[in-house]
Amino acid sequence: MPREQAFHDPDRLLVDRASEGPHLAFGKGEHFCLGAPIARLETRVGITTWLRRTKEITFDIDPDDVEYLPSFAQHGIVRLPLRFTPA
Structure with a gap:
């Protein structure tokens, strides 16, 4: 396919x-x-x-606004927006 x-x-x-x-x-x-x-x-x-080739990687949101999976058994991040600065 x-x-x-x-x-x-x-x-x-x-x-x-x-x-x-x-x-x-x-x-x-x-x-x-x-x-x-x-x-x-x-x-x-x-x-x-x-x-x-990346100089810096930073959060593109406030770290307190990171959204986690709503699960007791699996602790993971739903979305983690990052900003990449070229070297």
């Missing part, structure tokens, strides 16, 4: 779009993705390069 059919606006990074289409996991067992190691390497290189 082409990505345009699986996801709305597929070229935007939306980490919360899991409910929008099929998952993007690497599979399991004999069906494990052969491209997983290269995908992990590309991710590591990309994030490392991005952080090296």
Whole structure:
């Protein structure tokens, strides 16, 4: 299935779009993705390069306004707006 059919606006990074289409996991067992190691390497290189080129990362909201998941069992952040200043 082409990505345009699986996801709305597929070229935007939306980490919360899991409910929008099929998952993007690497599979399991004999069906494990052969491209997983290269995908992990590309991710590591990309994030490392991005952080090296970033001078400062700050909250884009007041830290007291961070919204947490309303769950007793899972303590997580719903949304964390950040501002990235280029180096």
